[in-house]
Amino acid sequence: MTVAIIGAGPSGLAAARALQRVGIRADGYEAGHGVGGLWDISNPRSTMYSSAHLISSRTTTQFSEFPMRSGVDYPGHAAMRQYFADYAAEFALTELFRFRTEVTRLHPATGGGWELTARPAPAGQQAREVPAREAAAPDTAAEPVTRHYDHVVIANGTLAEPNIPTFPGDFSGELRHTSRYKHASELAGKRVLIVGAGNSGCDIAVDAVHHATAVDLSVRRGYYFVPRYLFGRPSDTLNRGKGLPRPIKQLVDKWVLRAFTGNPARFGFPEPQYRIYESHPVVNTTVLSHLGQGDLQVRPDIDHFDGSTVHFTDGSTGDYDLVLLATGYRLDYPFVDRAELNWHSAAPELFLNMVPPQVNGLFVVGMVEASGLGWQGRYEQAELVAAYLAAERDDPGRAERMRARIAAEPWPDLTGGYRYLGLDRMSYYVDKHTYRTALRRELEALQRPLDARPPGRDGSTRASSAVGSRDGR
Numbered sequence: 001m002t003v004a005i006i007g008a009g010p011s012g013l014a015a016a017r018a019l020q021r022v023g024i025r026a027d028g029y030e031a032g033h034g035v036g037g038l039w040d041i042s043n044p045r046s047t048m049y050s051s052a053h054l055i056s057s058r059t060t061t062q063f064s065e066f067p068m069r070s071g072v073d074y075p076g077h078a079a080m081r082q083y084f085a086d087y088a089a090e091f092a093l094t095e096l097f098r099f100r101t102e103v104t105r106l107h108p109a110t111g112g113g114w115e116l117t118a119r120p121a122p123a124g125q126q127a128r129e130v131p132a133r134e135a136a137a138p139d140t141a142a143e144p145v146t147r148h149y150d151h152v153v154i155a156n157g158t159l160a161e162p163n164i165p166t167f168p169g170d171f172s173g174e175l176r177h178t179s180r181y182k183h184a185s186e187l188a189g190k191r192v193l194i195v196g197a198g199n200s201g202c203d204i205a206v207d208a209v210h211h212a213t214a215v216d217l218s219v220r221r222g223y224y225f226v227p228r229y230l231f232g233r234p235s236d237t238l239n240r241g242k243g244l245p246r247p248i249k250q251l252v253d254k255w256v257l258r259a260f261t262g263n264p265a266r267f268g269f270p271e272p273q274y275r276i277y278e279s280h281p282v283v284n285t286t287v288l289s290h291l292g293q294g295d296l297q298v299r300p301d302i303d304h305f306d307g308s309t310v311h312f313t314d315g316s317t318g319d320y321d322l323v324l325l326a327t328g329y330r331l332d333y334p335f336v337d338r339a340e341l342n343w344h345s346a347a348p349e350l351f352l353n354m355v356p357p358q359v360n361g362l363f364v365v366g367m368v369e370a371s372g373l374g375w376q377g378r379y380e381q382a383e384l385v386a387a388y389l390a391a392e393r394d395d396p397g398r399a400e401r402m403r404a405r406i407a408a409e410p411w412p413d414l415t416g417g418y419r420y421l422g423l424d425r426m427s428y429y430v431d432k433h434t435y436r437t438a439l440r441r442e443l444e445a446l447q448r449p450l451d452a453r454p455p456g457r458d459g460s461t462r463a464s465s466a467v468g469s470r471d472g473r
């Protein structure tokens, strides 16, 4: 059985490791010069910036079988890059990848499987600073190659392709997406408008107050701001295990946040028109402190540009040198036909966010957003792929049984009952507990011997009554 992996970020490494554990040696392709994905700030596709740290805490995020050496609760990106290098070295994963090699095409092969074409990453994609040892790596494609694989794991990341909105009018200053923001010094002496108050927008707003001459934050909606610490502990470690039922959790957590951070409307944000956890929370309260100090101010949505002036929807205006779009990312799998991944509007519609309904030998690992899922969550995705491929190799009836379930049964609802906002980025969002439970059930179902009786309702692998569907969320 031949398997390829696209990407050596956390998800691609998880895939390589999970396959290794079932005795499948995969060929990896990575456009950058080393492992770590976007956590390697020198990877040309990285959208990391120098002040970035984890926003989910270390113990929630790390691979279970490989705890981070750092004792820090929220390590920075450089520590994370080292962590992935250590992980890859520990399990001999680095040698499975060809670096500086970009996959440009995946095409169904006549007779089954996939033709994968890769080429040396274009010069613009070469790393800014390539460590000497890696620069000399012999495993780089010198010219385009096309190989046949039975299966391909796609782990090329979700936060590389900027989502760039358009606005009426012309802006005479610089308009830039945060994907091209690296360091606060780029803001020195400028009047800066940051558009969007998600996690990146708020991190960069905090950077900006120390360097820019003036900073504003334009928002369209309200947000929930979660402190990094609650009751003296990383806030995402307080709710391990199943936790409270959803409506109670939403109520309790809303009031805990009110008690700790107050009402963000006091700082100029609109009241959220949705309940907590129906959109990704912002893990940053420093930005609120800066608002309280008058270091920046909240502005409404942009109405239009006119030269260096930005007109806002409330009729107010501001003059800026730089408009920084913290407007997020969109999914992008440019090397494969959209039908192969069952795209529906903003995202592929995949069984457990991983497997196309036609089970065509492609698997996506890492196309998942959730609060606190971490890399262990990505590893559990990879574990299911590995178990499926091991079944196909060792006991094809079990793999066939999973394919039949995907085709005939309703797919599990992964929302945990949360009514996620209708934003593009929420189209592949899941509730962490629900998702991990669904992965575990599927893994158990897959590994059950063919002659074993299926378990009863409580341990059922059948989806619950609230179901997602293959053709509409």
Ligand SMILES: Cc1cc2nc3c(=O)[nH]c(=O)nc-3n(C[C@H](O)[C@H](O)[C@H](O)COP(=O)(O)OP(=O)(O)OC[C@H]3O[C@@H](n4cnc5c(N)ncnc54)[C@H](O)[C@@H]3O)c2cc1C
Binding pocket: 006, 007, 008, 009, 010, 011, 012, 029, 030, 031, 032, 036, 037, 038, 039, 043, 045, 047, 048, 049, 052, 053, 054, 055, 056, 057, 061, 101, 102, 103, 104, 155, 156, 157, 158, 159, 160, 200, 335, 365, 366, 367, 373, 374, 375
């Ligand atoms: C500022 C910031 C903070 C974050 N904080 C957290 C956090 O606290 N917790 C958390 O869980 N997540 C966080 N994330 C989310 C982050 O996406 C994940 O942590 C993780 O990096 C996802 O791993 P991945 O392997 O799926 O994707 P990536 O890390 O993006 O890796 C994808 C890899 O694929 C390679 N690649 C892409 N296309 C090709 C191709 N055609 N051919 C060959 N190689 C290709 C890329 O070069 C890259 O190395 C954060 C993201 C950002 C930007």
